[in-house]
Amino acid sequence: xxxxxxxxxxxxxxxxxxxxxxxxxxxxxxxxxxxxxxxxxxxxxxxxxxxxxxxxxxxxxxxxxxxxxxxxxxxxxxxxxxxxxxxxxxxxxxxxxxxxxxxxxxxxxxxx
Amino acid sequence: xxxxxxxxxxxxxxxxxxxxxxxxxxxxxxxxxxxxxxxxxxxxxxxxxxxxxxxxxxxxxxxxxxxxxxxxxxxxxxxxxxxxxxxxxxxxxxxxxxxxxxxxxxxxxxxxxxxxxxxx
Numbered sequence: 001x002x003x004x005x006x007x008x009x010x011x012x013x014x015x016x017x018x019x020x021x022x023x024x025x026x027x028x029x030x031x032x033x034x035x036x037x038x039x040x041x042x043x044x045x046x047x048x049x050x051x052x053x054x055x056x057x058x059x060x061x062x063x064x065x066x067x068x069x070x071x072x073x074x075x076x077x078x079x080x081x082x083x084x085x086x087x088x089x090x091x092x093x094x095x096x097x098x099x100x101x102x103x104x105x106x107x108x109x110x111x112x
Numbered sequence: 113x114x115x116x117x118x119x120x121x122x123x124x125x126x127x128x129x130x131x132x133x134x135x136x137x138x139x140x141x142x143x144x145x146x147x148x149x150x151x152x153x154x155x156x157x158x159x160x161x162x163x164x165x166x167x168x169x170x171x172x173x174x175x176x177x178x179x180x181x182x183x184x185x186x187x188x189x190x191x192x193x194x195x196x197x198x199x200x201x202x203x204x205x206x207x208x209x210x211x212x213x214x215x216x217x218x219x220x221x222x223x224x225x226x227x228x229x230x231x232x
Contacts, residue, residue: 031218042116042203042222043157050218058219090157097218098145098207103157 003027004104006091011109013085021076021107023091030096032074036060037088037106046089049074050096078109085111114139116206118223125194126231132179133189133226135204141165145207146180146187147220152200160202163187194230201225 004025013019023032031050035043045058049068063082068074074093078085088108092101115138125131137146148160163171163180170178175192191198204223 033219040121040224042205042224043220044222045219048219088155092157094218098209099218100147100159100162101218101220102159103149106155106157 004091004093004102006089006104006107008107009105011107013109013111015111016080018077018079019085019109021078021089021091021109023074023076023104024072025074025091025093025104026072027093027102028071029093029102030071031094031099032068033092033101034058034064034066034074034076035090035092037090043090046076085109114141114206114208114221116204116221116223118202118204118226120226121224122227122229124229124231125191127194127196129194130190130192131194131228133191133202133204133228135187135189135223137185137187137204137206139185139206141209144209146178147205147207148176148178148187148189149203149205149222150198150200151203151225152197157203161189191228196230196232199228199230201227 007022033048034046037043044060047066049055065077090106091104094101117136144165146163150158150160161171161173177190179188203225205220208219
């Protein structure tokens with residue numbers, strides 16, 4: 001089955017620790033995206049990548065980092081510099097350009 | 113900058129009835145795309161419907177249809193014959209065609225969502 005997987009589903013970390021969220025897709029999509037969702041808010045774009053080995057900051061990139069070494073994978077690292085990291089994180093992908101984005105199931109990160 | 117506004121934080125509807133969710137947006141672009149996504153309690157984001165701004169005909173997908181008013185910058189979602197499984201958060205989203213530097217094409221801007229409850 002083709003799709004987007006995110007792991008883990010739930011993640012707990014202590015304050016001050018870096019943590020990496022996984023996003024993998026087997027849809028042969030060129031573009032991948034990371035969004036953050038907070039209660040009562042819509043999704044906000046953190047980082048996006050339209051091609052392997054290239055990525056751009058979104059609207060709220062501070063405190064986050066990404067890599068895109070493989071077409072299928074776009075991991076997101078939440079660093080200790082992110083002041084309020086507890087949130088629901090969604091990964092998405094598409095063929096690029098103006099193609100519809102499709103989403104993974106999300107990761108709930110809680111920083112204690 | 114583009115913005116998307118959903119003015120109804122919560123709505124409820126009786127099963128089998130029809131409900132309309134509102135969305136307005138602000139842009140100076142002429143060509144763009146609009147979307148409705150559904151997020152049920154599982155939190156999986158699911159595409160409901162997509163509308164291209166250059167198409168005058170309103171998009172439909174089974175029980176879901178939109179009323180796209182380009183001049184008014186309005187994009188409402190109508191759900192007919194509501195079912196219990198329609199209970200979810202609904203997000204309206206605008207797809208940016210490009211930014212001033214030629215990038216950002218395909219990035220989505222989301223509204224804050226409308227929580228829809230379908231009651232038996």
